[in-house]
Amino acid sequence: MDEFVHSNTEREMEVYGYDSVVKSHCRMCHGGCGVLVYVKDGKIAKIAGDPDCPINHGTLCSKGIAASQLVYHPDRLTYPVRRAESKGSGKWERISWDEALDAIAEKILKYKESFGAESIVMGYGTGRENEAVIYRFANLLGSPNTLTAGHFCYGPRIATTIITCGTNPIVDYENNPKCIITWGNNLVISNPDCYKGEPFSTALDAGAKLIAVDPRLTRIAARADIWLPLRPGTDTALALGMCNVIVQEELYDKEFVENYVHGWNAFVRRVNEYPLKKVEEITWVPKEKIQEAARLFATTKPAAIQWGVAIEQQVNCADNNRALLALMGITGNIDVQGGQMLFSSPKIRNVGQFGAHKMLSKEQAEKRLGGDRFRLAGNFAIINPKCVWDAILEEEPYPVKMLFFISSNPVLTRGNAREVYRALEAVEFMAVAEFFMTPTAELADIVLPAATWLEMDYIGDFWKRHGYILPRRKIVQIGECRSDHEMLNDLAHRVGQGEHWWDTFEGGLDHILEPMGITWKDFEKMDYIRGDVNYRKYKEKGFSTPTGKFELYSTLLEKWGYDPLPQFREPPEGPNSSPEIYKKYPYILITGRRQPGFFHTENRQLPWLRELHKDPVVEIHPETAEKEGIGEGDWVIIESPRGKVRQRARLFAGMDPRIVSAEHAWWFPENKDPGHGWDESNINILTSNAYEDCDPAMGATHVRTLLCKISPR
Numbered sequence: 001m002d003e004f005v006h007s008n009t010e011r012e013m014e015v016y017g018y019d020s021v022v023k024s025h026c027r028m029c030h031g032g033c034g035v036l037v038y039v040k041d042g043k044i045a046k047i048a049g050d051p052d053c054p055i056n057h058g059t060l061c062s063k064g065i066a067a068s069q070l071v072y073h074p075d076r077l078t079y080p081v082r083r084a085e086s087k088g089s090g091k092w093e094r095i096s097w098d099e100a101l102d103a104i105a106e107k108i109l110k111y112k113e114s115f116g117a118e119s120i121v122m123g124y125g126t127g128r129e130n131e132a133v134i135y136r137f138a139n140l141l142g143s144p145n146t147l148t149a150g151h152f153c154y155g156p157r158i159a160t161t162i163i164t165c166g167t168n169p170i171v172d173y174e175n176n177p178k179c180i181i182t183w184g185n186n187l188v189i190s191n192p193d194c195y196k197g198e199p200f201s202t203a204l205d206a207g208a209k210l211i212a213v214d215p216r217l218t219r220i221a222a223r224a225d226i227w228l229p230l231r232p233g234t235d236t237a238l239a240l241g242m243c244n245v246i247v248q249e250e251l252y253d254k255e256f257v258e259n260y261v262h263g264w265n266a267f268v269r270r271v272n273e274y275p276l277k278k279v280e281e282i283t284w285v286p287k288e289k290i291q292e293a294a295r296l297f298a299t300t301k302p303a304a305i306q307w308g309v310a311i312e313q314q315v316n317c318a319d320n321n322r323a324l325l326a327l328m329g330i331t332g333n334i335d336v337q338g339g340q341m342l343f344s345s346p347k348i349r350n351v352g353q354f355g356a357h358k359m360l361s362k363e364q365a366e367k368r369l370g371g372d373r374f375r376l377a378g379n380f381a382i383i384n385p386k387c388v389w390d391a392i393l394e395e396e397p398y399p400v401k402m403l404f405f406i407s408s409n410p411v412l413t414r415g416n417a418r419e420v421y422r423a424l425e426a427v428e429f430m431a432v433a434e435f436f437m438t439p440t441a442e443l444a445d446i447v448l449p450a451a452t453w454l455e456m457d458y459i460g461d462f463w464k465r466h467g468y469i470l471p472r473r474k475i476v477q478i479g480e481c482r483s484d485h486e487m488l489n490d491l492a493h494r495v496g497q498g499e500h501w502w503d504t505f506e507g508g509l510d511h512i513l514e515p516m517g518i519t520w521k522d523f524e525k526m527d528y529i530r531g532d533v534n535y536r537k538y539k540e541k542g543f544s545t546p547t548g549k550f551e552l553y554s555t556l557l558e559k560w561g562y563d564p565l566p567q568f569r570e571p572p573e574g575p576n577s578s579p580e581i582y583k584k585y586p587y588i589l590i591t592g593r594r595q596p597g598f599f600h601t602e603n604r605q606l607p608w609l610r611e612l613h614k615d616p617v618v619e620i621h622p623e624t625a626e627k628e629g630i631g632e633g634d635w636v637i638i639e640s641p642r643g644k645v646r647q648r649a650r651l652f653a654g655m656d657p658r659i660v661s662a663e664h665a666w667w668f669p670e671n672k673d674p675g676h677g678w679d680e681s682n683i684n685i686l687t688s689n690a691y692e693d694c695d696p697a698m699g700a701t702h703v704r705t706l707l708c709k710i711s712p713r
């Protein structure tokens with residue numbers, strides 16, 4: 001196979017006349033896939049999968065293949081710009097990098113002096129492999145406020161797994177789990193975090209049993225042995241119901257429970273509060289099916305749960321995760337081959353160490369926005385976005401004067417978008433680092449041109465928990481674009497942090513690798529490095545938690561004033577919790593199902609990808625569509641108590657007729673007004689960000705479980 005592939009690469013070079021081929025590491029999503037980048041006349045001519053990469057084994061998705069259309073897109077910002085007229089006017093003037101960074105540094109120093117470093121909020125969105133530098137910059141500045149998507153994405157997985165068992169358990173696909181549950185996750189499309197759909201599909205081909213927990217009949221659900229189409233937002237009840245079966249029928253791993261678990265008796269009392277009849281009423285899933293799934297999962301070894309973001313964007317965010325961890329733990333699947341592994345990273349400086357969290361003083365950390373209210377999040381340096389908007393608009397509990405967004409488009413991606421927009425309009429100074437003039441960038445004072453993954457050297461997958469790191473290599477330079485790492489390295493020197501940074505960011509890469517005794521120059525010649533793989537490490541070392549055990553009963557949640565055991569809460573808006581609203585808004589709206597070619601708000605400019613999916617699409621059950629007078633392809637008004645937008649109907653029978661499923665993150669780069677149509681189809685105009693509707697520990701916004709009505713346009 002390898003020989004065939006390699007001779008193929010040589011043949012391609014010869015036939016198409018490519019000048020060279022460079023191995024690198026894609027990051028059109030959370031990244032991970034090894035690529036071969038073919039170069040001709042100094043330009044990227046083609047991107048293909050690297051068959052030798054252990055993450056993707058030569059496969060690529062449409063985004064990876066289309067990456068050269070991002071690099072060379074004519075609308076890309078290729079030099080820094082400063083606002084020339086009023087905010088949002090769309091009028092910009094070109095400035096130099098020195099002018100831009102000097103101006104940003106001047107504002108940072110001024111606000112720090114007058115209002116404290118906490119008045120400056122750094123921001124990013126999903127993981128784009130710049131989080132370590134952004135946190136480093138903020139922590140050294142003394143600002144406890146870095147705004148991420150961490151309140152409702154991935155941050156909850158990190159926080160809840162660390163407090164329960166010390167780190168995030170990763171499915172060991174390489175060693176063929178015999179049973180897999182996909183829970184609110186559609187990884188064959190989303191390829192999120194540490195996971196690519198390819199090894200999952202390979203494990204299924206090898207005969208793994210599959211249980212899918214998803215309100216929609218996805219491709220995965222269609223392939224499953226058991227599909228549990230639950231009412232959105234009722235995951236904790238379903239998981240505790242499954243635990244109930246496993247406890248009652250004594251299907252749990254007795255040796256693990258006796259020796260390595262904290263809080264068993266209290267946990268049993270809690271799951272006894274979730275008999276299947278009650279769980280069926282809550283979840284809409286027949287109790288026989290719940291029983292069947294629990295038995296299959298508990299009796300097939302090794303088994304693993306592939307979990308996703310849907311369970312985190314709910315009021316039950318932390319408890320959903322904790323209930324699923326309980327399922328992994330009591331069935332004895334933690335840290336076993338083919339189960340749920342606690343992988344070790346190579347011995348490098350990790351994101352937490354590089355991020356310099358220890359350099360933030362206790363006094364400043366205590367000022368973290370929302371830290372008192374959302375205490376699980378606060379302890380993991382994560383803040384809830386509304387806290388930032390309130391600090392701008394109301395100056396509560398203190399004023400925020402400056403925002404610096406590096407890879408985020410919050411106008412589209414955070415709950416209650418109209419409030420986000422107001423806050424971004426109102427903030428005194430905003431800098432943005434971007435590829436394009438997005439609706440968010442259009443509200444900035446200065447916009448910096450960012451480099452894509454093909455324009456930088458970096459240590460790919462550095463933040464992940466699967467134990468691999470892989471070199472990403474700079475292949476081209478576009479205009480004056482610079483990587484986020486380099487721009488922050490330069491800015492740091494201008495605000496008095498110079499001693500903690502380097503002449504160029506290559507010094508930062510060396511710093512990350514230093515504990516391994518290698519430099520970037522050594523690493524860039526390698527294919528990858530993997531940490532040591534050892535199973536059942538807890539037998540010798542216990543778990544890295546306060547009790548040294550797997551904490552079904554969380555001593556830290558208890559200390560922070562929360563229920564130490566998972567419990568189900570009704571979604572804040574729903575048939576049971578708000579019957580009055582339900583009368584006017586009779587459908588449960590879920591938002592954000594991933595589309596193959598887009599990454600949140602990205603890629604709508606790329607012809608190959610937009611061609612596959614031109615318009616925002618709302619899925620409606622055919623019976624519901626008929627009742628509402630809506631036909632296939634019609635534009636539909638979707639309305640919640642907070643506002644309305646339009647998307648195009650696709651009739652979809654693979655879900656309960658009471659559910660409507662809309663896409664998120666839509667804007668229209670082809671619309672040349674400065675707003676780029678941000679409020680036409682932006683589903684976050686409908687979502688709520690009220691504090692009382694968020695997960696009480698994590699501050700997660702419930703963008704998956706709201707009510708709506710629909711009508712033809």
Ligand SMILES: Nc1nc2c(c(=O)[nH]1)N[C@H]1C(S)=C(S)[C@@H](COP(=O)(O)OP(=O)(O)OC[C@H]3O[C@@H](n4cnc5c(=O)[nH]c(N)nc54)[C@H](O)[C@@H]3O)O[C@H]1N2
Binds near residue numbers: 434592
């Ligand atoms: N209703 C609803 N809302 C959601 C979700 C949902 O399911 N439903 N999902 C949520 C989730 S899980 C997440 S993680 C968030 C994501 O939220 P965001 O991360 O804010 O997502 P994007 O809108 O893609 O913002 C990324 C922007 O950064 C730019 N960019 C990309 N890479 C780089 C880079 O390397 N450097 C720089 N400087 N810029 C870069 C892109 O051009 C893009 O404009 O959205 C959330 N919003």
Ligand SMILES: Nc1nc2c(c(=O)[nH]1)N[C@H]1C(S)=C(S)[C@@H](COP(=O)(O)OP(=O)(O)OC[C@H]3O[C@@H](n4cnc5c(=O)[nH]c(N)nc54)[C@H](O)[C@@H]3O)O[C@H]1N2
Binds near residue numbers: 308600
């Ligand atoms: N192509 C592409 N890939 C992406 C992204 C992207 O925008 N585009 N975004 C990236 C990011 S930041 C993230 S976080 C991941 C997310 O990746 P996934 O976790 O796979 O997210 P989704 O596709 O949004 O949702 C997964 C499934 O959850 C189901 N679901 C909805 N509500 C509920 C519920 O209440 N309970 C349960 N059990 N299921 C529910 C949906 O029907 C959907 O099929 O994807 C990443 N990968």
Ligand code: SF4
Binds near residue numbers: 060063191
């Ligand atoms: S799954 Fe992600 S890393 Fe892999 S090719 Fe697609 S965009 Fe690139």
Ligand SMILES: [Mo]
Binds near residue numbers: 126149153154309
């Ligand atoms: Mo995410």
